[in-house]
Amino acid sequence: MATRVLLTGMGGELGTRVTNLLEADDRIEAIVGVDIDPPRGRIPRAEFHRVDLRDRPRIVDVVRALEPTAVVHLGVYEPDARVSARKATAMTEAAALVALGAAAQSPSLDRMVVRSGIEVYGRPRGGPQRPDETVLPRPTTPWGRTLAHVEEVAAESARSAEVPLTILRYAPVVGPHIPSPLGRCLRLPLVPISGLGDPPFSLLHQEDAAAAAVRALESGFDGTVNVVGPGAVTPLQAVLLGNRFPLPTIGPGWLAARMACAAVGAPLPAHVIELLTRGRGADGALGQESLGLVTARSTVEVVHDLYEWAEVIHLDVAHRDAAA
Numbered sequence: 001m002a003t004r005v006l007l008t009g010m011g012g013e014l015g016t017r018v019t020n021l022l023e024a025d026d027r028i029e030a031i032v033g034v035d036i037d038p039p040r041g042r043i044p045r046a047e048f049h050r051v052d053l054r055d056r057p058r059i060v061d062v063v064r065a066l067e068p069t070a071v072v073h074l075g076v077y078e079p080d081a082r083v084s085a086r087k088a089t090a091m092t093e094a095a096a097l098v099a100l101g102a103a104a105q106s107p108s109l110d111r112m113v114v115r116s117g118i119e120v121y122g123r124p125r126g127g128p129q130r131p132d133e134t135v136l137p138r139p140t141t142p143w144g145r146t147l148a149h150v151e152e153v154a155a156e157s158a159r160s161a162e163v164p165l166t167i168l169r170y171a172p173v174v175g176p177h178i179p180s181p182l183g184r185c186l187r188l189p190l191v192p193i194s195g196l197g198d199p200p201f202s203l204l205h206q207e208d209a210a211a212a213a214v215r216a217l218e219s220g221f222d223g224t225v226n227v228v229g230p231g232a233v234t235p236l237q238a239v240l241l242g243n244r245f246p247l248p249t250i251g252p253g254w255l256a257a258r259m260a261c262a263a264v265g266a267p268l269p270a271h272v273i274e275l276l277t278r279g280r281g282a283d284g285a286l287g288q289e290s291l292g293l294v295t296a297r298s299t300v301e302v303v304h305d306l307y308e309w310a311e312v313i314h315l316d317v318a319h320r321d322a323a324a
Contacts, residue, residue, distance in 0.1 A: 003029040004108070005217070006068040008075030008099045009115070010048055011035030012082065013178045015074045017210040019046050022217075032066045034059065034099070035075065036091070037082070040177075053095035056102075063102040071103045072213055073114045076150060079143055080267040081179040092146050096153040104161040113166045113216045114154040118226060119144035119271050120169060123278035129200075132283035133169075133224050141271040151224075164222035166291075168212055171204040171228040171282065171299075172275070174306050178206060182275065183306055184266035186238055192257040192268075192276065193235040195248035199279030200232035205297035205305065215291050225287035231298045235276050241300070242307040 005022060009015040010033025022031050023045040031046040033039070038050055051058045053075050075095035079085035096114075103109055121131045122140035139145045151167055158165035174183040185191060204227060212227045239246045249257050254277075258268045274280070287293040297305075 003027065004066055004069045005031045005072060006063060006066055006070070006099070006103055007031060007033040007046075007072045008053060008095060009035055009073070010043075010046070011037035011039050011050075012074065013040055013175070014173060014206055014209055014213075015039065016041045016043070017206060018072060018074065018213050019043050021210055021214045022046070030066065032062060032068070034062060053091060053099055056098045059098045060102045063099075063106060067106050067108050068103055069106075069108045069110050070217055071100065071109070071112045072217055073100060073112065073154065074213070075099060076115050076117075076147065078181070079269040079271070080181040085142070085267070085269055089142065089146050093149055096150045100154055100157040104157040106161075109161050109163055111164050111166075111217065111220045112154065112158050112161075113168065113213055114150065115213070116147045116151050116167050116169045116224075117143075118169050118171055118228065118280065118282040120148045120151065121282065123274055123280070129279060130281045130283045133226060133286050141269075141274050143269060143271040164220050166216040166219070166221045167224040168216060169224060169226045169282065170209055170212075171202045171226075172280065173204050173206055173209050174302060175206050176306055176308055181267055181269055182272050185261060185268060185272060185276075186242060186244070186303075186306060188244065188261065188264065188266055190245050190247050191235070191239045192247045192249040192254070192261070193239060194277040195250040195253075196277075198234040198236045199277070200234050201275050201280040201299075202228045202232045202282070203299045203302040204229045204295070205302050208295045208297055212287065212291070212293050215293060219291055221290055223290065225291060225293070226282040226284045227287050227293060227295070228282050228284040229295050229297060229299045229302055231300055232281060233299055233303055238303050241303050
């Protein structure tokens with residue numbers, strides 16, 4: 001197993017969880033992470049650098065100091081999740097070019113793991129509803145095209161370094177504490193859904209996403225795999241599971257829905273509207289066979305988790321109760 005890991009995107013929920021899993025493995029000598037925000041939890045053993053992944057000089061300095069034997073590239077920024085859509089595109093493309101390009105120059109590098117998404121398949125008319133890895137990417141949204149570009153940059157970097165590359169095409173990762181435009185939309189009191197159909201989509205729990213990244217790192221598998229939670233739900237089913245109200249929407253109504261959602265802090269980028277109107281799924285059999293991936297939580301369970309909110313207990317109230 002790799003012993004010196006460069007982890008981009010460490011500050012996100014997924015990056016922090018992957019870091020914790022790597023910290024628990026005493027075979028790993030060093031873990032160094034970079035991101036625009038600090039990790040969302042304790043990282044007792046890893047080293048973190050708060051840096052914009054577009055800052056090439058600083059990224060190069062970090063990589064050279066570490067001389068990584070492996071890279072886990074989670075530095076992809078979904079539009080309207082942690083940053084705005086325009087900034088997300090610029091940061092994601094720059095992060096791939098800068099971080100992966102710098103890592104490819106490390107003489108000790110022996111493997112790369114890169115996060116992508118099933119959005120790269122797009123939803124073209126007549127295309128498969130559950131594409132496997134043999135289906136050529138045909139992205140039909142800006143986010144899908146950005147992810148396809150990340151995959152191209154990663155493939156070129158891996159060829160340059162002559163190392164195996166694992167590309168993980170995740171289903172949408174949502175949860176109660178994960179910045180996600182889809183998650184914010186589904187938690188609205190009134191949720192826009194398609195008035196012309198109710199297409200199914202699949203999701204992925206963050207714990208399963210983190211486990212897949214670590215398993216890919218351990219295996220050194222050279223290829224692309226889909227990572228998708230079992231089962232599917234439709235937008236109407238998801239809305240009803242959360243005791244929300246569906247708003248059937250068609251045609252120009254989506255423009256009004258986008259404006260209304262943005263006004264309440266839940267922007268709807270094109271790939272989320274595509275999921276709600278065309279569905280989103282993929283075949284995850286190859287990941288199970290080649291990497292031994294086991295996605296423990298189904299899509300329905302992910303939706304249930306999304307709607308779970310922990311009760312807030314104010315400290316002054318807790319102290320008064322204890323005193324009483």
